[in-house]
Amino acid sequence: MSKSLQAIRGMNDILPEQTPLWRYFESTVARLLDNYGYKQIRMPIVEFTELFKRSIGEVTDIVEKEMYTFEDRNGDSLTLRPEGTAACVRAVLEHGITGGGQTQKLWYIGPMFRHERPQKGRYRQFHQIGCEVFNLDGPDIDAELIVLTWRLWGQLGIRDAVKLELNSLGTSESRGRYREALVEYLSAHLDKLDEDSQRRLKTNPLRVLDTKNADTQAVLVDAPKMADYLDDESRTHFEGLKARLDAAGIPYVINPKLVRGLDYYSKTVFEWVTDKLGAQGTVCAGGRYDGLVEQMGGKPTTGVGFAMGIERLILLLETLEQIPEEISRQVDVYLCAFGEAAELAGLALSEQLRDQLPSLRLQVNAGAGSFKSQFKKADKSGALYALILGDDELAQQVVSVKPLRGQGEQQSIAFDALAAHLATCIVQG
Secondary structure (H helix, E strand, C coil): CCCCCCCCCCCCCCCCCCHHHHHHHHHHHHHHHHHCCCEECCCCCEEEHHHHHHHCCCCCHHHHHHCEEEECCCCCEEEECCCCHHHHHHHHHHHCCCHHHCCEEEEEEEEEECCCCCECCECCEEEEEEEEEECCCCHHHHHHHHHHHHHHHHHHCCHHHCEEEEEECCCHHHHHHHHHHHHHHHHCCHHHCCHHHHHHHHHCHHHHHHCCCHHHHHHHCCCCCHHHHCCHHHHHHHHHHHHHHHHHCCCCEECCCCCCCCCCCEEEEEEEECCCCCCCCEEEEEEECCCHHHHCCCCCCCEEEEEEEHHHHHHHHHHCCCCCHHHHCCCCEEEEECCHHHHHHHHHHHHHHHHHCCCCCEEECCCCCCHHHHHHHHHHCCCCEEEEECHHHHHHCEEEEEECCCCCCCEEEEHHHHHHHHHHHHHCC
16 A cells, blocks of 8 residues: 655644634734834745855854755755745845845745754744844844834733843954854863764854753853953944833843854844743744845845744744634624525625625535534534525515524524624624
8 A cells, every 4th residue: 555645744734723823923913014114025935055055154053954955957056945034135135125225124924944853843844924124223123123023922912921032242353252262261171062062163153152951051151251242333232222122111131142043143133932832932033134235245234133933923822822712713604595596695695795794704505405404514614693594584585693602592684784783793793
């Protein structure tokens, strides 16, 4: 017997009972970003591999171990995007929309791909919403990105479950001085470092700071601190960011070990973390990358942004039971029609209702069926009301409106009064 077909490990189907929550989350974020003046951009899922090597860094875990890379028929090396910032930078450079110092406030949504060990909250195909801002170099825009995420957590009802962590990585020059001091210190304690940290010490020493190994963490207690190596510009920028967060009433903690996993960050880095999801605690992260555009061949252009993991935030909403009641119900009204004449009248009536009540979620029974079978389908749909249309109703030009969730008694409503009745008991109520 042939092996049954199934999804690739770590790449999951999002089933119909799950999609209402996804749509609610995505629409909430989209509406918020619209309100803050951000414009959506859509980039391809596949890019030339060189894009990610140049931007993310060839010695990062993502490029070394996690990318889905292949050669196409032309012999070009292509990669499924592992993150969105590099692709967004490529797009704004290619189309020249940041030229001449033009400010751009952009956002995107879509799947990303990394060959990681799948576990709860971590997948090989995962979805992100990201924001990128170009040609604004002050701490005010860093603060705005954090403020709008804080507002989002409030709208979703999860503020009490997340915590903001901040750090500054300084400029490339100050970070270089710090890297030298860190390498010198860690090299003197090489025998106490775990194997992964020993490897990172030679390739990407700042990544040692976010190790989970207890022995290495103990070594880092007395390691040099990034804050002691910050240049005046970065220190002033960081103080300006903190002052704005204080003014907005947003709590935060300084995490000197927060470095992010990508090479392109400078100055501000931040993460929103939670302790409600076990090991997968980061739900949104980002920072400033003022040298990335120039590194990718453009003119000097400042940049700052973030990405949030949709799967983890959906899981957090489910864990905290912050799911609005209305999104669990996909149908407001279910129309049952008995007999061909009633079916024809029901079709016309349902389209009139959709014209009059655009937000009404109305499902019309298909496939005919007995009174009992249609009512069973109406109840299974989750609708609040069943509309009943048969020969008796047609003769009187009325519809029987039957509550399915205990909202009162069955009523007969005239055709021309039905929309107003439903507006009162469903759309407005």
